[in-house]
Each structure stands twice: as structure tokens, then as C-alpha cells.
Amino acid sequence: MPTAFSAVFWHNTVLIFLGSNSPLTTHTVLKVESLAFERNDAVLFQPVDFELKAGEALQILGVNGSGKTTLFQLLTAILPSSSGQISYCGQPLSDCRYEYLSDVLFIGHQSGVKAALTVEENLRWMSPNNTSCEKISAALEAVGLSEYAQIHCANLSAGQKRRVALARLMTAQAKLWLLDEPLTSLDKQGVELVERCMCQHLTQGGAILFSSHQDLAQVTTRNYKLEPVVEVA
Amino acid sequence: MYFDSLQQLMSMNGHGIYVWSSFAISAVVMIGLIVKPLRQKQAAMKNIELQIKLQASKQAAKQTEVADAPHS
Amino acid sequence: MNFNLQWTWFHRLGSPRWFYQKTQRWLPWLAIATLALLVTGLVWGLAFAPPDAKQGNSFRIIYLHVPASVVALAGYYIMAISGAVGLIWRIKLSFMLMRSAAPIGAALTFIALVTGAIWGKPTWGAYWVWDARITSMLILLFLYFGVIALRHTYSNNEAADKAGAVLSLVGMVNVPIIYKSVDWWQTLHQPATIKFTGAPSMHPDMFAPLVVMIIGFYSFYSLALILFARAEILRREYRASWVRQLVTNQPAEK
């Protein structure tokens, strides 16, 4: 094991010496190589290739139906990919599934809020076990739902349910955020709140992969266009 | 042959009706199991031919568009 | 679990194109063999074999009932195993084989049930008798219907295949349990009924046509399975270039 370590060390020093632009501190959090997925015997999108480093936010662009949601389901290992490889911190996903999924926060189109539970119970359920009460109430305060804390989510509007889901951003300890269109049905104030959370997460060395039709100037580092395979039939 | 005449073979002293009816039903079902996939294959072939024609006509339409686009 | 094997022959085996071309050559021989086996078996059984002492000639239905039920039960296992192969190694062809095996199995189970019911009339005087073998066969028919009906819950083919494979595996685990519990249930209620498949104790030249018929039904099963699978390949691989080329240069092919 020590020989491998020194090789890596030696390799890095050579890099610095040659002045390569990849800074020593940030390592690639998520690496996707020629990922493809077949649905109904047809390839959904052109093979996907990108790399996400710590402290970066990558925006996935693509017309409706270009397979953005499917891409997120592939990245959260719900769907097995037909071909291609996803690796997390250098390790292929099939080897480090536990570490990867412990470090991922995914918010999709559905808010995942149980109607029979109260707002506070829902947030406690969706947040990590050791979250303190103050953190929960602070999160609810930030999304403006603190006075709804004891109300059952059944009598909440869709927008409010969305905010309960987004309150998770404040209580989450996950490094990698996968957000599938977090800004839908949110008012201006909600959008600012999400942007603030994302910036704060990036400064703390987290990584974000999100899809959205609005462009968040001060958050996005790069974006990646998803080309759907045009089906002639 | 156990039965000495065709007529006896048919009647099988009383049990013929059961034997031959079960034979007939099985034959119908088994022939169906052969004919159905062949017809499905036929339909799939026709469907593919249709698509090839569709694609060909679409490409042809695209070429004509490209051809006269630069003039106008 | 994308556990992809690099055994080339195993993967070549899995490609629908290889299967389609290979079976193109096998089909005529298989058809002739099936026809020959079935005709000889039936003529031998129906016309030449001696009648049973107690049941008289109605026992000749055994030459249809027993082979159908044997192959129908084996067909369920074939369907479940090809589903499992599809799930583990993610080979699309084995999902297609599973999907084709379901209707054939259901049809053979139906034949077994109908011939069993008709056979019951002369021997026991009633079209439907809750004999252990026939009851288990009826439950097997519903298992088949379950696998066939499950297809319509899923919009895309991949999910439908995987769900069908999971259900047929669950069914495969349950089939022996069902057969044993129905047998146990039978001893509880009607201990003294004749067993249907008293094949080995039969007179040799009654038993010989039965063996021929069973082999005939197995080759019929494979013939039908290949035909269904070929239709399925064309239906699902219509985008593949080899399929289009196949259709264009031989439009007249049967």
C-alpha cells in the first residue's frame, strides 16, 4: 500500500511542477463516462460525459422530454444504466454504493412529503437522524413555514409542500446535491432562498448537479447540454 | 391395428366421442400456437416496411427542401 | 448490478440477430420432427395400443393429457429460468424467450385441463373432479395468466420484462409448495381415488406411445417457442439495421 501512496504523491508533485491547472485540493466528486440508457428498446439520449469537482455547480440543460429526469434516476442508482460508467471519488459506483448514497441528497419533481404527518415531522423524517431541533425550526423559519409546523401536510398547498422539501437543503449534511428542477412553482423569494443555500453549500466544498430552465448566474460554474436522440419513427 | 374397422375406431365402443373431442380441442389449440406467431411475424414485417417507406419519404422531403432552399 | 460477462460465446448467444439467423436453419427440421413424432405417437396410441382393463378406450386421452401437463409444468420453469437469466446477466433475448414462453405454457395448461375434464366424464361420471393433479393444474393456469396480465401495468418494455421475471421467479418458488399442499389436502378429503398418472405401472406397449408423445410435445414446445421468439425479435428490434436490411432485400420471404 505505501508504494501506491508514494506513486500518487510523486505524480501530484510532477503535476504541480508542470503547472497543471487542476488544483491539488479539489478532487472529482462525480465522473460520468459515456452513460446511455435504453427505454422501449430505444436509446434515450446521446452518451453523457461530464465531471463534477468539489465546489462546482453543473446545470443540466435540455428540452422537455430529453431525459433529464431519467439521467437523475441513473445518477441516484435507482435505474441501472444500459452502458457507461459512473464513478464517485474515483471509485466505480458498483463498488462504493453505500458511501455514495450516504453522501447524496436528491430532490426530484415529487416533494416526498407525507400528507398524514405534520410539517415538522416530515422535515425531521427527511433530515439526518442527529439533526437538532433548533436546526429544524431554523430551516422552517428560513422557508417561511414556522407557523405551519404542527399542521398536517394534507391541508398545505403544492407550493408549501415544495418548500418543506426544499427546507431539507438547510438540514442536509450530504456533500453531493442532485436537484431535479428545484425552482419550479417557487416565487421570487423562494428562488433567492434556494440560490443562497446553493452558494453556501458550494463554499463549504459541496458539489451540485441540478437541472432548471432558469439560469442562476452566480451559482452555475458550467452547464451541460443533453441532446435527445431524435426518434424518426 | 387394435380396431378391425374404421367405424369401430370412430366409436371406440362408446368412448370415441370423448377421445376424439379432446383430440380435436388439443389440435385446434396447438395449430393456433403455430399460426399465431407466424401471423405476428407477418405483421411485424409489414410494420417495418411501412416505417422504411415513411423514413425514405421523409428523407426525400428533406432533400427537396434543402435543394430549393438556397435559391429562394 | 451490471455484472457483464466477457465470455464472447455467451454474449454472442445472447444477441437476437444470432438467434434469428440460427433458428432460420433449424425451423424446417424441427417442424418435420415435431410432426413426425406427434403423428406416430397419436396413431400408435389411439389406434394400436390395447385399451385399459377398467377404463376401456377412454384411457387413450392419457396420450394428450399427460404430455400436455408435463410440458406445461416444465414450461413454467423454462419461463422462470429464462427470466432469471435475463435479470442476472441482463440479456434482452432471454427476456424475449420468457415473454414468448408464457402464452404457450398457458395454452398447454388449458389443453391439459380440458382433456382431464373430458376424461373425468366416462371414468367418474362428472366433468369436473377436484383431483389433486387437476386442481394444481388449474392454479398453474392462473399463475400463467398472472404473468401474462402483468405486462400491461408497465409502459416501457424493460420494466415489463423485469417485473414478469420477478413474478415468474416468485411463482417458481411457489409451484412445488402448491403441488405439495394440494396433494396433502387431497389425502385429507378423498384418500381413495385412482392416481391419474399411473404411467410406469402401465403395460409396455401402452407406455411406449406415451413416451413418444411426451417427446413430441417437448419438440412442439420448442418449435412454438422459437416461432414466438422470432416474432418478438422483429417486433422489438425494428430499429436495428440488420432487421431493416432483412426486410428490404427479402420482402417476399414468408
Next chain:
Amino acid sequence: MANNLSGGFKAYLHRDLLIALRDRGDLSKPLMFFLLVAVMVPLAIAPEASKLSAIAPGLIWILALLATLLSIERLFSEDYADGSLEQLLISPNLLMMPILGKITAHWLVIGLPLTLLSPVIAIWFSLPISAMVPMMLSLALGTAVLSLIGAVGAALTLPRQGGVLLALLVMPLYMPVLIFGSATIQAAVDGLNWLAPLAMLAALLAVAIVLCPLAISAGLRIAKNG
């Protein structure tokens, strides 16, 4: 840093019990169905005690089976609709424990009350008192197996909620449970040794606890991309 979602058995058992107890209406429907259909039997068939007690063992079991089947569909459909199933699938831990937690909650809410309610029906069908304990034991074990096997059907028919398809899928798999369950009560009524069929029911339960969660987790993953 396993968050609450992967808390596993206790967390999901607690949550599902909380949800089930919150909307009481949902809870009582299968029990009402169980009693209501039991009332129909003497009206439809015959009120005489001799006739009723002859068919009572099988009938009690058929009612319990139908009541479980009626309620099993909602086990995963709410989670599938509001997205918490997606979060469950993303949790790093195996799906086995949360699934067993949910099914235990379902059994506590449906299976156990059925078992505790069954003496009422036994008296209606003039079942001998000696058969009361074996009946409740067989129902307690049997409804657990029914919930487990029913959950497999619920997971596989998740994308399209149709009661009939779930019943078609699950009924053949219920046959062994039905056979041994009603045989236990019948043996008790006839004064024979009812421990043998009961032991078979326990064996079926053991097999179901081990194998059903595998099929259910596979079914849930498939349903997500269905």
C-alpha cells in the same frame, strides 16, 4: 451519516403506524368488510348451526384473505404517489428492513384486529369453543403470510392501481396458506391434532419473511422506472 430514511425497521414501523392511526377511517374498512360479509353467509346459505359449522373453518379463512387483499394495495401506493418511495430507494441501506417494517405495521393494523375479531364470527357460525384458540393462532400466523405475499403483488402492480390484477397475481400464491389455515380449524373442530397444519403455516411464514422482501425490493425498483 445514515439519515433517518435508512433508519430501517423501527423507523418505518413507527411512521406507518402513526399514519395508519391518524386516519382511523382507512383502518376500519377491512374489519367492517370482514364482519359484513360474515353476516351475509347465514342469509345466503343456511342459518342452521349444523350446516354453518360445517363450512365455518373455510369461510372464516376466505373472509380473512379477502379483507387482507382489500387493504394490501395501499401499502406502497401512497409512498409511490407522493415521492417518499423514491427517497426510500435512494437510501444506502438494503430495502429489506424498511419493507419488513411497513409490512409489520400493516399486519398490526389489519391482521391482528382480524384475529382478535374472529371469535365474534366463530360464534355466529356456531364454531365449537374448543376450536377458538387454534383458529386465532392460525389467523395470527396466516394473516402475516397473507400480508407478505400480498405486498409482493402490491409492489409489482404499483404503476397501475387495479385491484383485479393484484388479486389475479396474488390469489394462486395464497392457496397453500388457505389450505393449511382452514385445515387447522377443521382439525380442531374434528378434535384431531391441529398442531401439524399450524406448524406448516409457521413454516410458510418463515419462508415468506425471508423471500418476499427480496421480490418486493426488486418490484419497487422496477416500478420506479415503469
